[in-house]
Amino acid sequence: MLRNIIIRNRYVDSVMLMSIAAKAKGWAGVEEVSAMMGTGANKELLSSAGLLADEGRAAAPMDLVIAVRAADEAAAVKAAAAVQEFLSRRPETPAGDAKAAPRSLSGALSAMPDANLLFISLPGAYARREAEAALDRGLHVMIFSDNVPIGEEIALKKKARGLGLIVMGPDCGTAIIGDVALGFANVVNHGPIGIVGASGTGIQEVSCIISNSGLGITHAIGLGGRDLKEEVGGISMLQGIEALDADPATKLIVLISKPPAPSVAARVLDRAEKCSKPVVVNFLKGDPAEAAKRGLAFSPTLEEAALMAVEMAGGQARPPAGVAPEVRLIAAEERARLAPGQNYIRGLFSGGTLTDEALLVLRDYVGECHSNTPLVPGMKLADAGKSVENCLVDLGDDEFTRGRPHPMIDFTLRCERIVREAEDPETAVILLDVVLGYGSHPDPARELVPAIEEARTRAGGRHIAHVASITGTDGDPQNRARQRIALERAGVRVMETNARAARLAGLIASKGAN
Amino acid sequence: MTAHGMADLLKGKPDVISMGLASFTESIASQGARAIHVDWKPPAGGDPAALAALDALQPFSEKIRQANDRALGMMIDAQPVLVDIRPAREVIPGMTDRTILHAGPPIAWKAMCGPMRGAVAGALVYEGKARDVGEAEKLAAGGKIDFSPCHHHSAVGPMAGVISPSMPVFCVRNETAGNMAYATLNEGLGKVLRFGANSPGVLDRLKWMGKVLAPSLAKALKLGGGINLKGLVAQALMMGDECHNRNVAATGLFLRAVTPRLLAADIDRETVGRVFQFIAGNDHFFLNLSMAASKATADTVNGITHCAIMSAMARNGVEIGIRVAGLGDRWFTAPAGEPKGLYFPGFSAADGCPDLGDSTITETGALGAMAMAAAPAIVKFVGGSPADAIRATTEMYEITWGTHRDYQLPTLDFRGTPAGVEIRKVVETGILPIINTGVAHRKPGIGQIGAGILRADMRCFRGALDAFVKKYAE
Numbered sequence: 008m009l010r011n012i013i014i015r016n017r018y019v020d021s022v023m024l025m026s027i028a029a030k031a032k033g034w035a036g037v038e039e040v041s042a043m044m045g046t047g048a049n050k051e052l053l054s055s056a057g058l059l060a061d062e063g064r065a066a067a068p069m070d071l072v073i074a075v076r077a078a079d080e081a082a083a084v085k086a087a088a089a090v091q092e093f094l095s096r097r098p099e100t101p102a103g104d105a106k107a108a109p110r111s112l113s114g115a116l117s118a119m120p121d122a123n124l125l126f127i128s129l130p131g132a133y134a135r136r137e138a139e140a141a142l143d144r145g146l147h148v149m150i151f152s153d154n155v156p157i158g159e160e161i162a163l164k165k166k167a168r169g170l171g172l173i174v175m176g177p178d179c180g181t182a183i184i185g186d187v188a189l190g191f192a193n194v195v196n197h198g199p200i201g202i203v204g205a206s207g208t209g210i211q212e213v214s215c216i217i218s219n220s221g222l223g224i225t226h227a228i229g230l231g232g233r234d235l236k237e238e239v240g241g242i243s244m245l246q247g248i249e250a251l252d253a254d255p256a257t258k259l260i261v262l263i264s265k266p267p268a269p270s271v272a273a274r275v276l277d278r279a280e281k282c283s284k285p286v287v288v289n290f291l292k293g294d295p296a297e298a299a300k301r302g303l304a305f306s307p308t309l310e311e312a313a314l315m316a317v318e319m320a321g322g323q324a325r326p327p328a329g330v331a332p333e334v335r336l337i338a339a340e341e342r343a344r345l346a347p348g349q350n351y352i353r354g355l356f357s358g359g360t361l362t363d364e365a366l367l368v369l370r371d372y373v374g375e376c377h378s379n380t381p382l383v384p385g386m387k388l389a390d391a392g393k394s395v396e397n398c399l400v401d402l403g404d405d406e407f408t409r410g411r412p413h414p415m416i417d418f419t420l421r422c423e424r425i426v427r428e429a430e431d432p433e434t435a436v437i438l439l440d441v442v443l444g445y446g447s448h449p450d451p452a453r454e455l456v457p458a459i460e461e462a463r464t465r466a467g468g469r470h471i472a473h474v475a476s477i478t479g480t481d482g483d484p485q486n487r488a489r490q491r492i493a494l495e496r497a498g499v500r501v502m503e504t505n506a507r508a509a510r511l512a513g514l515i516a517s518k519g520a521n
Numbered sequence: 522m523t524a525h526g527m528a529d530l531l532k533g534k535p536d537v538i539s540m541g542l543a544s545f546t547e548s549i550a551s552q553g554a555r556a557i558h559v560d561w562k563p564p565a566g567g568d569p570a571a572l573a574a575l576d577a578l579q580p581f582s583e584k585i586r587q588a589n590d591r592a593l594g595m596m597i598d599a600q601p602v603l604v605d606i607r608p609a610r611e612v613i614p615g616m617t618d619r620t621i622l623h624a625g626p627p628i629a630w631k632a633m634c635g636p637m638r639g640a641v642a643g644a645l646v647y648e649g650k651a652r653d654v655g656e657a658e659k660l661a662a663g664g665k666i667d668f669s670p671c672h673h674h675s676a677v678g679p680m681a682g683v684i685s686p687s688m689p690v691f692c693v694r695n696e697t698a699g700n701m702a703y704a705t706l707n708e709g710l711g712k713v714l715r716f717g718a719n720s721p722g723v724l725d726r727l728k729w730m731g732k733v734l735a736p737s738l739a740k741a742l743k744l745g746g747g748i749n750l751k752g753l754v755a756q757a758l759m760m761g762d763e764c765h766n767r768n769v770a771a772t773g774l775f776l777r778a779v780t781p782r783l784l785a786a787d788i789d790r791e792t793v794g795r796v797f798q799f800i801a802g803n804d805h806f807f808l809n810l811s812m813a814a815s816k817a818t819a820d821t822v823n824g825i826t827h828c829a830i831m832s833a834m835a836r837n838g839v840e841i842g843i844r845v846a847g848l849g850d851r852w853f854t855a856p857a858g859e860p861k862g863l864y865f866p867g868f869s870a871a872d873g874c875p876d877l878g879d880s881t882i883t884e885t886g887a888l889g890a891m892a893m894a895a896a897p898a899i900v901k902f903v904g905g906s907p908a909d910a911i912r913a914t915t916e917m918y919e920i921t922w923g924t925h926r927d928y929q930l931p932t933l934d935f936r937g938t939p940a941g942v943e944i945r946k947v948v949e950t951g952i953l954p955i956i957n958t959g960v961a962h963r964k965p966g967i968g969q970i971g972a973g974i975l976r977a978d979m980r981c982f983r984g985a986l987d988a989f990v991k992k993y994a995e
Contacts, residue, residue: 022863022972023766023898024867024900025901026905028866052866053866056867109557110561114919118557118918123530123534125538126538126549136564141538147530173530187537246527250528253528254531502753
């Protein structure tokens with residue numbers, strides 16, 4: 008049967024009406040539904056569709072005609088009522104929040120034309136293309152992604168240099184620009200010290216020590232781990248030094264790198280020598296004489312470089328060299344609880360440079376340690392999954408992170424290993440780094456404490472010393488103080504810096520021999 | 522583009538664009554820095570051939586940029602003005618007594634879709650070349666009619682786009698560049714020639730338009746100079762039109778502009794009344810003016826070497842084709858798409874003809890779907906809420922070279938409409954231009970059955986990109 012229902016003086020746009028009719032078609036008992044304004048042309052359309060009844064024929068142009076052909080009266084009335092119900096409905100999506108995320112660099116640039124930095128954390132295969140386009144548009148680039156071929160890195164950095172721009176990375180985990188942490192980085196104080204670093208955790212540790220000492224940093228320019236290789240030639244580090252030298256807010260510069268290629272180290276130190284401000288050099292295994300002959304301060308450890316920088320920039324004086332008496336006391340306490348045969352340190356690290364620093368520090372206490380990233384080739388672990396004697400494992404190394412999140416984010420691997428090491432009767436100390444800041448796990452203590460408790464259970468009657476450092480600040484989202492308290496409650500000896508934690512571990516394991 | 526030196530990077534908080542892990546973007550934004558996250562996907566869908574083509578053009582990007590900038594400037598500066606209404610034969614270049622113009626890329630009679638055949642047959646009867654539709658079809662098939670795309674004659678036509686020699690056409694001059702563009706007068710909705718209807722009533726209306734409507738409007742236009750269409754379009758965008766699928770405000774504005782002249786012209790009162798009523802009774806009267814204005818605008822970029830901006834996009838019901846400013850008159854085609862539509866009572870998608878018409882000249886000229894955010898009343902086509910319309914327009918910024926200066930969108934804080942579709946951007950992002958369109962019945966003689974939207978076809982842009990590489994990078 009056919010029904011026309013007229014709603015007088017009700018204007019609804021035709022597109023809205025057509026969409027309602029489209030919805031109504033699926034209703035039970037309904038053959039055809041149309042809603043149209045009662046204009047002559049529309050009535051003609053309804054008529055040719057066989058949908059115009061007498062009531063509709065009499066409708067005026069500003070009347071709404073709901074035409075229904077249905078199996079019976081009840082279905083027709085129901086359909087007409089449903090159409091009216093649709094008409095009174097408000098849209099579900101609010102009009103705000105409608106701006107879609109841009110889908111490309113140029114889309115983003117049209118929304119933010121004055122953007123000056125592109126941050127790339129895409130799969131490495133796509134990084135070059137986007138970085139190049141960004142350089143063409145006048146943006147600096149930070150490439151967090153790894154797996155970017157070194158040839159592409161060189162081409163990008165050369166192109167950037169030609170344009171007066173910088174490429175931080177690839178594989179650049181950390182930078183702080185204008186007090187904004189990029190990638191894995193901490194919330195540190197603003198202050199007079201600028202950092203240029205080829206190591207993410209190195210920058211984190213140094214900037215945190217500076218900040219926790221009461222000073223702060225202007226910028227930390229990251230480079231990626233390959234910048235000081237022969238092929239790349241330190242392009243970005245030289246640009247970084249240049250920029251911080253020219254930056255009026257920066258009063259002192261710290262340079263951080265794993266062992267640089269000698270030719271590159273010379274070029275970088277030559278440039279540093281020309282700086283108008285003091286420079287502290289932290290090249291792991293670097294030659295102090297090379298720095299000294301250019302009048303540059305040098306330290307092989309992150310901790311000392313940071314404290315040196317603080318002192319030189321007018322902050323607190325460096326504590327006297329050597330181990331503080333209270334630390335010796337702690338070591339003695341821990342040592343007293345060890346059983347015979349518990350001789351070794353088992354370091355389970357998430358930061359590569361923190362591993363390196365600990366290896367260096369421990370040299371003076373227990374000699375060379377085994378590692379998957381050893382200081383000397385002879386100490387390389389045959390199987391990184393199995394500890395041997397004194398042994399520091401970098402769980403952030405490629406072999407552990409393939410197809411798995413980084414151990415700063417995912418603690419599964421580390422927690423398993425904490426328990427496993429406890430089962431070894433030779434384990435005396437478990438040494439940990441805990442890295443806070445943006446990008447890292449929101450609450451590392453929550454992951455570590457149950458594992459440490461489990462480890463105690465597994466060790467049976469044996470006591471195991473748990474020693475950790477926290478790379479972080481109280482401003483970090485995870486809050487350093489809170490992490491410290493949680494770990495200390497679980498019996499962990501928490502030290503101010505990674506180097507100090509290594510020293511404590513060394514004191515315990517060497518049984519005071521040092 | 523600003524050159525950012527190192528000092529610029531270190532001057533304060535960085536303004537960051539971030540692609541990859543969203544958590545990094547959130548961290549940056551939470552520290553009070555401006556940060557935009559890119560909803561990134563592998564460029565060109567990861568297609569190595571398309572990526573190679575894009576990379577091949579990389580060394581020429583500066584030349585292309587300059588050409589695109591120049592072209593966009595010419596499009597933005599265009600001032601389309603309605604100056605006259607004349608029979609097609611008298612004004613359209615290359616039009617003879619045996620010419621029939623049609624929409625879209627070139628097509629032969631026997632390949633034409635139903636509505637186009639219906640419109641051609643109707644036009645031949647209208648011209649008096651055939652006594653009825655049957656005879657007209659024989660004539661059309663007999664090889665004595667020259668079929669040619671409107672676009673080859675500075676003209677455009679909605680849907681079937683049929684222009685026959687004695688039909689009156691709007692004559693629009695771009696005052697900036699001096700070029701002309703032409704389009705027929707809009708007949709109304711429903712059973713009309715452009716949708717393939719050709720009943721006696723349809724042809725009678727066309728005759729009245731030729732004998733009464735067009736001369737009256739032409740007389741009116743003689744008084745007080747031309748009517749600047751750009752101004753009307755810009756105002757209509759503020760009033761809820763996107764000037765392709767919605768022309769209510771623009772039609773009203775046009776009527777407001779032309780009525781005093783109609784009254785002042787030497788036309789009898791009854792005729793003025795009928796002319797007024799005809800325009801007032803057709804919410805889409807302005808569509809053909811919007812199209813002619815867009816054609817006059819887009820044609821300015823034709824032939825600019827190294828320019829990768831689309832200069833035309835049109836469909837003939839069988840194929841969709843695009844032209845590119847730097848690639849001359851060549852069409853790059855693909856099969857015409859099926860609109861996702863809303864239908865008049867008694868019809869459904871199954872009855873619809875594949876996408877048809879030159880009206881996508883409006884999208885080419887930064888209107889239509891590009892300006893969807895201006896037209897909340899028709900958001901049902903894009904999903905239902907004003908937010909969907911804003912999203913549609915916002916997405917189009919990804920593939921246009923720039924934004925229009927004068928066509929502004931109130932809902933986007935008066936940002937200009939996305940202007941100048943760039944073929945590299947389309948291929949790289951995989952985002953295809955949205956098209957607003959009407960839907961014709963697939964059989965000749967029936968007419969319009971609905972309206973809807975769809976996307977252009979990637980094959981057009983891939984073909985154009987390959988040709989661009991061949992021409993400029995090899």
